Amino acid sequence: MAIKLPIYMDNHATTPVDPRVVETMLPYFQEKFGNAASRNHSFGWTAEEAVENARAQIARLINATPKEIIFTSGATESNNLAIKGAAEMYREKGNHIITQVTEHKAVLDTCKRLEKYGYEVTYLPVSKDGRIDLDDLRRAITPKTILITTMYANNEIGVVQPIQEIGKIAKEKGVLFHTDGVQAAGKIPVDVQKDNIDMVSLSAHKIYGPKGCGALYVRRRNPRVQLSAQIDGGGHERGMRSGTLNVPGIVGFGKAAELCQNEMAEESARLRALRDRLKDAIFAKLDEVYINGSMTHRLPHNINISFAFVEGESLLMGINDVAVSSGSACTSATLEPSYVLKALGVGEDLAHTSIRFGLGRFNTQEEVDYVTSRVIEVVQRLRELSPLYEMAKEGVDLSKMNWSASASTEH
Amino acid sequence: MAYSDKVVDHYQNPRNVGTLPKDDPNVGTGLVGAPECGDVMRLQMKINPETQVIEEAKFKTFGCGSAIASSSLATEWVKGKTVQEALAISNTDIVRELSLPPVKIHCSVLAEDAIKAAISDWKKKKEASTPAASAQPAD
Numbered sequence: 001m002a003i004k005l006p007i008y009m010d011n012h013a014t015t016p017v018d019p020r021v022v023e024t025m026l027p028y029f030q031e032k033f034g035n036a037a038s039r040n041h042s043f044g045w046t047a048e049e050a051v052e053n054a055r056a057q058i059a060r061l062i063n064a065t066p067k068e069i070i071f072t073s074g075a076t077e078s079n080n081l082a083i084k085g086a087a088e089m090y091r092e093k094g095n096h097i098i099t100q101v102t103e104h105k106a107v108l109d110t111c112k113r114l115e116k117y118g119y120e121v122t123y124l125p126v127s128k129d130g131r132i133d134l135d136d137l138r139r140a141i142t143p144k145t146i147l148i149t150t151m152y153a154n155n156e157i158g159v160v161q162p163i164q165e166i167g168k169i170a171k172e173k174g175v176l177f178h179t180d181g182v183q184a185a186g187k188i189p190v191d192v193q194k195d196n197i198d199m200v201s202l203s204a205h206k207i208y209g210p211k212g213c214g215a216l217y218v219r220r221r222n223p224r225v226q227l228s229a230q231i232d233g234g235g236h237e238r239g240m241r242s243g244t245l246n247v248p249g250i251v252g253f254g255k256a257a258e259l260c261q262n263e264m265a266e267e268s269a270r271l272r273a274l275r276d277r278l279k280d281a282i283f284a285k286l287d288e289v290y291i292n293g294s295m296t297h298r299l300p301h302n303i304n305i306s307f308a309f310v311e312g313e314s315l316l317m318g319i320n321d322v323a324v325s326s327g328s329a330c331t332s333a334t335l336e337p338s339y340v341l342k343a344l345g346v347g348e349d350l351a352h353t354s355i356r357f358g359l360g361r362f363n364t365q366e367e368v369d370y371v372t373s374r375v376i377e378v379v380q381r382l383r384e385l386s387p388l389y390e391m392a393k394e395g396v397d398l399s400k401m402n403w404s405a406s407a408s409t410e411h
Numbered sequence: 412m413a414y415s416d417k418v419v420d421h422y423q424n425p426r427n428v429g430t431l432p433k434d435d436p437n438v439g440t441g442l443v444g445a446p447e448c449g450d451v452m453r454l455q456m457k458i459n460p461e462t463q464v465i466e467e468a469k470f471k472t473f474g475c476g477s478a479i480a481s482s483s484l485a486t487e488w489v490k491g492k493t494v495q496e497a498l499a500i501s502n503t504d505i506v507r508e509l510s511l512p513p514v515k516i517h518c519s520v521l522a523e524d525a526i527k528a529a530i531s532d533w534k535k536k537k538e539a540s541t542p543a544a545s546a547q548p549a550d
Binding site: 309384388403 | 414419422425428430442443444445446447448449450451452453471472473474475476478479524528
């Protein structure tokens with residue numbers, strides 16, 4: 001089978017919309033264009049029905065009830081609403097929030113803003129495998145703690161946090177538990193009942209749905225979570241999120257959730273096999289390669305590898321017909337290497353050499369084999385070019401070198 | 412990010428990749444940058460002690476495409492030049508030749524540093540060996 005280039009293998013960033021999802025959305029742009037809040041004509045009723053159907057599809061994916069799904073513009077908004085909304089609502093109970101260091105910026109920066117407003121935030125560290133320590137969590141909880149927010153699975157290293165245990169601790173202590181479920185929902189089982197989750201942020205475009213559409217699960221019973229709205233207006237979404245609903249997006253989101261749920265068992269097994277095939281081939285052919293994060297507690301479609309002595313951006317340049325991403329500073333706007341890898345204790349030298357592979361629904365075995373062989377070829381070529389590889393092979397201990405920290409290197 | 416054609420060309424066909432014997436008294440080695448910063452360049456030159464002409468230049472670089480291109484270009488430029496001429500090469504010349512964007516200017520600075528470091532290494536070696544040479548009995 002001929003391979004179509006370029007190959008997309010960056011499915012943690014976004015995913016293509018599944019054609020079945022597009023098809024479901026199309027009628028809602030023109031013939032069924034109504035406002036779901038229009039209560040007195042059939043255009044409105046049709047739109048509302050479609051939204052309620054999608055709400056039920058999304059609720060089923062995480063074992064929630066439809067009324068507990070609040071539609072937003074995406075997971076960044078959902079994270080903002082969950083954290084700021086709870087912080088504001090429960091301010092009288094306390095001002096302490098617990099999160100952890102490898103969260104997405106949508107959580108970390110939201111917490112940082114709350115600190116400016118007088119809230120106190122504990123950022124739990126992670127171990128080398130990328131997971132928080134439950135004893136650290138227990139110790140961090142105080143009578144002032146109102147919210148624990150930890151991601152379900154990480155976007156860079158795919159590491160899955162001990163969510164069920166965190167949920168249990170939160171419940172025991174009477175603290176609300178929010179999780180950013182963007183990378184996990186639709187890929188691995190997420191069950192708000194079993195996991196004792198009070199709020200989950202979801203995004204459509206990470207599960208083969210459209211961009212600009214997300215949701216926040218907000219528990220209604222046991223306990224009934226209340227949030228202060230962050231966007232004021234017509235009082236949509238149980239008053240928690242005003243604004244006319246993005247009906248075509250929501251319809252697509254619902255369909256995407258349904259497809260993920262129906263195909264999850266088979267699809268995650270397929271992706272796991274492909275991911276392991278990629279990893280095993282790379283490890284068979286290359287020395288000095290390192291996996292970042294736990295291999296046991298990890299999304300089936302993720303692998304993050306450091307190719308020592310080969311700078312990440314130069315590797316990406318060599319495999320320019322393959323879309324993956326790197327934790328190298330050179331690929332980021334800030335010129336700082338990945339804070340996630342740093343939190344794991346990965347040295348900056350190795351962080352610069354990391355590549356994230358995010359497999360998805362439309363990747364084939366042929367594509368995986370192509371990517372693998374390209375990566376191996378380019379790493380070998382760049383190591384021929386790497387003074388560090390040569391020195392390491394000669395037995396020089398690079399960590400003991402006195403590097404001329406030239407002013408020019410901007411550090 | 413889009414790379415200029417010249418950067419892509421140097422990245423794909425790097426000139427003068429390799430290693431010169433660093434203990435050779437006529438070889439100067441410049442190793443600049445740090446692995447933590449994502450850039451390490453090693454530039455080596457073989458310099459004729461009589462004419463001060465750089466007869467050979469080799470490099471190896473750990474870094475992004477622009478860093479590889481900057482050091483590859485540096486080897487091309489220094490070859491055949493005298494030490495004095497090589498010292499006159501400035502990072503802005505490299506930026507211009509490779510059309511480097513502002514975020515990549517540090518790659519060109521590093522290449523300039525590497526040229527200077529290699530020459531200074533060679534000079535140090537020469538100075539160290541000169542007294543020894545004069546200590547030899549005259550014919």
